[in-house]
Amino acid sequence: MFSYRHAFHAGNHADVLKHTVLIAVLEHLLHKDTPLTVVDTHAGAGLYRLDGDYAGTSGEAAEGVLRLLAGTPGPTPPPALARYLEVVRGFNPGGGSRVYPGSPFIVQRLLRPQDRLKLCELHPTDARTLAANVAQLEAGRQVAVLREDGFGAATKFLPPPSRRAMVLVDPSYEIKTDYGRTAAFVGEALKRFATGVYVVWHPIIPRPEAHDLPRRLRTLATRAGKPWLHATLTVKSSKVAATPDGQARRPGLPASGMFVLNPPYTLAEQLRPALAWLAPQLAQDRHAGFTLDGASA
Ligand SMILES: C[S@@+](CC[C@H](N)C(=O)[O-])C[C@H]1O[C@@H](n2cnc3c(N)ncnc32)[C@H](O)[C@@H]1O
Numbered sequence: 097m098f099s100y101r102h103a104f105h106a107g108n109h110a111d112v113l114k115h116t117v118l119i120a121v122l123e124h125l126l127h128k129d130t131p132l133t134v135v136d137t138h139a140g141a142g143l144y145r146l147d148g149d150y151a152g153t154s155g156e157a158a159e160g161v162l163r164l165l166a167g168t169p170g171p172t173p174p175p176a177l178a179r180y181l182e183v184v185r186g187f188n189p190g191g192g193s194r195v196y197p198g199s200p201f202i203v204q205r206l207l208r209p210q211d212r213l214k215l216c217e218l219h220p221t222d223a224r225t226l227a228a229n230v231a232q233l234e235a236g237r238q239v240a241v242l243r244e245d246g247f248g249a250a251t252k253f254l255p256p257p258s259r260r261a262m263v264l265v266d267p268s269y270e271i272k273t274d275y276g277r278t279a280a281f282v283g284e285a286l287k288r289f290a291t292g293v294y295v296v297w298h299p300i301i302p303r304p305e306a307h308d309l310p311r312r313l314r315t316l317a318t319r320a321g322k323p324w325l326h327a328t329l330t331v332k333s334s335k336v337a338a339t340p341d342g343q344a345r346r347p348g349l350p351a352s353g354m355f356v357l358n359p360p361y362t363l364a365e366q367l368r369p370a371l372a373w374l375a376p377q378l379a380q381d382r383h384a385g386f387t388l389d390g391a392s393a
Pocket of ligand 1: 100101102114136137138139140141142197198199200216217218219222244245246247266267268
């Protein structure tokens with residue numbers, strides 16, 4: 097446990113999908129004046145260096161956000177993607193792309209004074225880095241950092257006093273029980289607060305638990321009579337390829353999805369053009385593509 101460090105993956109294709117959807121959902125919720133509580137069950141370190149050792153070693157950002165920031169010639173990005181890129185550029189005011197904001201910093205940047213942000217991070221080093229990064233914001237009581245298990249801690253914030261909340265569930269899935277715990281968490285959260293907006297990131301990899309998770313989330317939504325939207329982005333085949341010297345080469349993460357329970361009614365029409373633009377931009381082979389499915393209540 098705890099070998100996962102998001103710094104290796106910050107700004108990869110999964111973060112591009114996750115943070116584009118996160119911003120689109122959040123900005124819709126911020127149209128209403130009533131205070132919003134955002135809970136990030138698996139917050140990470142908050143800010144990442146794209147010119148540092150971690151990102152350099154993995155090269156994942158180079159095939160994700162950095163491709164988009166480089167602005168390869170082609171059609172201009174649709175509004176949801178343009179907004180995502182604008183938010184990322186906002187963390188690099190001098191130009192360039194040295195800093196990548198994680199979900200806590202993206203959310204905090206968009207929140208209003210009346211809103212609250214609860215961040216759970218269990219990794220001792222990342223929790224310390226997150227707390228130090230958040231302290232620099234001087235955001236006072238607006239942002240709380242908890243070094244606690246996000247699945248256990250997050251439900252205590254539900255429902256919030258204003259009865260408006262968005263919960264991002266973004267585990268690393270490094271242990272396979274994370275799949276079952278994610279589904280159980282959403283089930284419990286729905287029981288406590290059926291009108292919350294639940295946003296779950298999940299990897300699409302060839303293992304049964306990963307395959308089952310979106311199905312289980314759909315079942316939870318349907319049983320509760322709630323609408324849902326599921327966006328996926330594939331950048332390459334999941335097949336294990338052989339290197340020229342005959343070794344098996346693991347493909348890395350080929351695809352991921354965002355499952356949104358109680359999505360804003362405008363989300364599907366925002367995401368469809370965004371995904372259609374993104375898939376060819378981030379394609380690593382001919383298997384790249386996207387899906388967008390949903391159901392109304
Ligand atoms: C995918 S990363 C989060 C990325 C972040 N949400 C973002 O978008 O920038 C998952 C994080 O969850 C942390 N983690 C793992 N198990 C946890 C748990 N039970 N509760 C809270 N955090 C956990 C890991 O240390 C890691 O930093």
